[in-house]
Amino acid sequence: MSIRLTEFSHGGGCGCKIAPSVLSDILARSPAAIVPTDLLVGNASSDDAAVYRLNDQQAIVATTDFFTPIVDDPRDFGRIAATNAISDIYAMGATPIMALAIVGMPLDKLPVEVIGEILEGGASVCAEAGIPVAGGHSIDVLEPIYGLVALGVVAPDRLLRNDSAQAGDVLILGKPLGVGVLSAALKKGELSAAGYAQMIAHTTRLNTPGPALAAIEGVHAVTDVTGFGLAGHLLEMCRGAGLHAELDFGAIPVIDEAVDFARQGVATGASRRNWAGYGESVALDPALAPWQQVLLTDPQTSGGLLVACAPDATETVLSTFRDQGFAEAAPIGTLVAGPARISVR
Structure with a gap:
């Protein structure tokens, strides 16, 4: 019998994240945490990973990410989940050193061979990143869940x-948008073979430019675009720096087939939840169509790095992306003084 992993998922990939407004409410109710002097990054900035200084030369970067299946192929699911988890390490400018597997599987529904393929897919990505899967934890659950501590x-x-972005910075996006739209089309059985190939190519491409970006003078802030969509993660950048973002929608790279599906109204439930959670902080030009808003809030699984850099560093940043195979990296807007909001024309 053929196994379709997405049939087990109420929401796949980063689309199964808790909505931003709900997450904020949950975190607001959490007790105050102890903050050691050497904790360089914790919960305060909604950043991609926690960072703890070991000494003047080294800091440890730690993150965890896991989700339910976004595709049916077990090996592809494992590859996507591992790539997505390691992305947070690269987004902090760090070099990955080790991973631990997080595994939750419905053992009464999935053959051991399928579960093994998921883990093999994740391990193959870790090998590509040059790190071992050094351990992990597994449980028996109702939905398949896989990811990593990185x-x-x-x-x-x-x-x-x-x-830490600055007024006047140029915004550069490393990967095209549209993964969430393609995943929704896949679940409906409408995604073409070419569209699936594009989806896998983008979601399994490690965000390796991160450490090189950290070495460029003029790179002020970086995050990766995942479940809250481009607008959501850009808003976190704006709020952290107290700046206003101005985006040019026509400059934003988008996967071709995702545009066609978005025009047809194909979207994830997470895209709608994202807009409900932060849409009041995003001003859209009246000339923009509803499908364009969908792409701005589209949840990206293993999405691209979003960089804020000084204008004179733009070409160096773009060259860094392109030298590592990110040909679609592009400037998409600027940050200016003003309220922490986004304007899109």
């Missing part, structure tokens, strides 16, 4: 944050 190291003075 650890990395960075020099404290090379650490990239999401809250």
Whole structure:
């Protein structure tokens, strides 16, 4: 019998994240945490990973990410989930050193061979990143869940944050949008073979430019675009720095087939929840169509790095992306003084 992993998922990939407004409410109710002097990044900035300084030369970067299936192929699911988890390490400018597997599987529904393929897919990505899967934890659950705890190291003075952008910075996006739309089309059985190939190519491409970006003078802030969509993660950057973002929708790279589906009204439930959670902070030009708003809030699984850099660093940043195979990286807007909102024309 053929197994379709997405049939087990109420929401796949980063589309199964808790909505931003709900998450904020949950975190607001959490007790105050102990904040050691050497904790360089914690919960305060909604950043991509926690960072703890070991000494003047080294800091440890730690993150965890896991989700339910976004595709039916077990090996592809494992590859996507692992790539997505390691992305947070690269987004902080760090070099990954080790991973631990997080595994939750419905053992009465999935053959052991299928579960093994998921883990093999994740391990193959870790091997590509040059790190071992050194352990992990597994449980028997109702939905398949897979991901990683990822650890990395960075020099404290090379650490990239999401809250340190400056007025006048250029915004550069490393990967095209549209993964969520394609995943919704896949679940409806409408995604073409070419569209699926594009989806896999983007979601399994490691965000390796991160450490090189950290070495570029003029790179002020970086995050990766995942479940809250481009607008959501850009808003975190704006709020952290107290700046206003101005986006040019026509400059934003988008996967071709995702545009066609978005025009037809194909979207994830997470895209609608994202807009409900932060849409009041996004001003859309009246000339923009509803499908364009869908792409701005589209949840990206293993999405691209979003960089805020000085204008004179733009070409160096773009060259860094392109030298590592990110040909679609592009400037998409600027940050200016003003309220922490986004304007899109």
